[in-house]
Amino acid sequence: MHTLPLAWVLGASIAYLALLFTVASWADRRAASGRSVIGNPWVYTLSIGVYCTAWTYFGSVGRAASSGLWFLPIYLGPTLAMLLAWSLLRKMVRIAHTQRITSIADFVASRYGKSRALAVLVTLIALVGILPYVALQLKAIASGLTVLTGTHGAAGAPWWQDSTLAIALLLAGFTIAFGTRHLDASERHEGMVAAIALESVVKLLAFLAIGAFVAWGMFEGPADVFARAAADPALAPLLRLTGSTGGDARFAGGQWFALTLLAALSLLFLPRQFQVMVVELVDERHLRRASWAFPLYLLLINLFVLPIALGGLLHFGRGAADPETFVLSLPLSQGASWFALLAFVGGLSAATGMVIVEAIAVSTMVCNDLVMPWVLRARPGRDLSRWPLPVRRAVIVLLLLLGYLYFRIAGEAYALVSIGLISFAAVAQFAPALIGGMYWKGATRAGALAGLLAGFALWTWTLLLPSIAKSGWLPQGFLADGPFGIALLRPEQLFGLAGLDNLTHALLWSLLANIGLFVAVSLARAPSAREMRQALRFVDVFHHEGQGAAPGHMRWHATDPLAELRQLAARFLGADAAARMFADYAQRSGAGRVERIEPDAQLVRHVETQLAGAIGSASAHAVVATVVEEESLGPADLLRMLDEASQVRALNRQLEGLDRLKDDFISSVTHELRTPLTSIRAFAELMRDDPDMPAEQRQEFIGLVVAETERLSRLVNQVLDMAKMEAGHGQWRREAVDLRELIEHALQTTSELFRERGAIVTVQQPDQVPSLMADRDRLLQVLINLLSNAAKFVPKGSGRVLVTLSTDAKGATIEVQDNGPGVPPEQQQLVFEKFRQGGDASNRPQGTGLGLPISRKIVEHFGGRMWLKSAPGQGACFGFELPWMHETPGDPS
């Protein structure tokens, strides 16, 4: 077989990586100058293609060669996830962007009240869980290199001669150069995304090229390959949907389902997928394109998997060559070295893409959630802005070294696909806490912790340890007889559950325990107020937009909170970035200068989210808590929680003191209440102190006390009315209202007033009026208000009031015209305002200053409007029009 000189292969690889690097730098420069290249749905779709790694490139062919169509569920899952779970992804994205989430650990921690413990746990699971996956990439590149160059540098050699180690270190260096050039993790890695998109194109084209080479270059098209395979008794079973081990002739539906589900969850929850799909997403609308374009990408990249696998088996014969490197060995066998080199670069591309994004995502998590909290405690008060970048770089190196270690320990025993599936199963443990947290408000931190711990423990026991044991690092009896000979604890037949392949077995146990504990522990205790607040922000993310919690009341630990917050920001962001951030905030908040910023809840939230970008939300929350006490719940939060009837008990306490009426309203009401009280008290005391008061005098005073008391009651009722209407809690009915009858009723009620005043009322109205949909009692209230106003202001003895009702196609109009003094022009705007009474002082005792404002609110509620027309000396004319039908918000109908 042909081979290529190592130098050529290395040269081509390094040239390719340099190309990726150039593209990334170019995209970063474009982004810096405001001409982003990634604001495009196709680039977004291609960047999701980072899902296809060396696993796809080498592993799928190997899998197809050994078990036929069993390579498919890994692509079927993501396809279904994109097509069906699209709304879940959209919700995840919306939450992440509103909460400034930087990683999957951040997401879970933030959902459960910014829990540090959860952040740590999710980070650990991601870190450990991802190691097999990294090992897979290293193994694929190493064995590809072996095939291509004919040298043997793989697992057998001592570590310092091991080319795999060199590959791991090279990738680490490249990733560091790539992804950790600047800090703020939520500042998107535009360069990385652009390079990943290019990388997706390269691996797809390379794979298609090899496929075409095999199908048409070595055979007479795909049909020919399939026909020949079907004719070969050894290969024919590969084309059927039987059990993956080949021996069982039945279709193993359970296993298909498990694999499909696993792959679907991995698409959503693998750290690198979360990074490109959620964190790096520029525009939510791109999701729409990706929802069909990404499945299309998967279809294309899988098109030639079977032809290559079958072609390799037909060409080399079974067992003669490693199917996982068919993409290289087939072109080499034809002497097409350049084609093989192209294939290798494609595979390298797939592997590097995965390693880069995964390492950046995981290093961000480890830095923010494991290292920085520790540094914070160890070095209180120091400038920490220079810490995160070196920490992230160190984590990247560590991740690749650990991946290499796993490769040395367990890499030989498993096929590529099986190694990858171990990682998938680890990541699947995030699903209950994450999906549950997005849709179930009752989910609690304790539930999430319990579920994750149990799932992770069972995953370790049933998948990770066996993978190490099978490579001979643990005694053989561990698998066969169980630890210490306890058969019930056998990792691959836990509690006697046999008959399943090891993956389905592990998945069943770990997810069962995970979901079971998550639900049970969550149900055992109601969420705390803090958990509830986050729950509502996550679950109801689409309902409460723009309704950023109103500033809550802050209690400061610090004497000069603004100065302390500035100092804090400088510690984590660096002095320059912190200064810029505060200057920015001062501009936007209207304070102008930094010194004049109001240190309120909004500022605290702003600083916290900015810090979250650098050190993760859980850490940021803890840091800010050193300056300010726990953010108390704002009114908006409380109202949201009130929607949750079951939570009312827990929140009653916090409701106390919550004042829903505006300050100026209260102050006006206070004044208006004290005025009648003043008269009542004065008259009562005067009578008390003067037992000999003449009876007529006493009678007059008592009459005045009664009148003032009535005014007080009216005022209280109207204030309540007004408050309810303003808060949107008025009781509104909708019924057919006969306007002629309404006018008659109102005139009857006010007839005594007019009679006392000696006024004459006339009515002009059509004989027939259609009925109008509104609340009859409320309209009656409006009409009585207008009529009694008129009665007050008409001249005594010669009052004339004209009530007219007219209709047109749109609705009805009622006007009340009097012959009083009219309203001076400068007061006409004021009469509809609260507590602004018109007229002279002698009329005051009857008025509350709320009648007209309430009337206008009622009319407006039913879609109408109210007005005043008045010219000096010609009386006043109050009128309103109402549409026949109006869709009012909040109607019970």
Place this chain on the structure above:
Amino acid sequence: MSAKHVLIADDEANIVISLEFLMKREGHRVSVARDGNAALEAIRRERPDLVLLDVMMPGKSGFEVCQAVRADEALAGVKILMLSAKGRDTDLAKGNALGADAYMTKPFSTRELADKVREMLGRS
């Protein structure tokens, strides 16, 4: 003590009635103004010994009236007792700063008011 002249400046009819009754019972001569402008005119015209001055009145507020009176040296002998239904500390401070001699919040005790008026008139 000879009869003193008390001006009642308030726009609330019933409060005026009760104050009028109280002041007359105390033996004072009483006149009434129903808004701020009328109050200022009456003070300039009649030079009362004491004004019971409501803060919230149409036309001119009690504060404005108070300020105008204190700016006029000819009216230096006029005592001012401010009455307000707002009764906030800031209002009290404002009244004092503008030169009011005393300040009471509504609803007031008629006895306390009568005592206060007697005390203020007695001092002069």
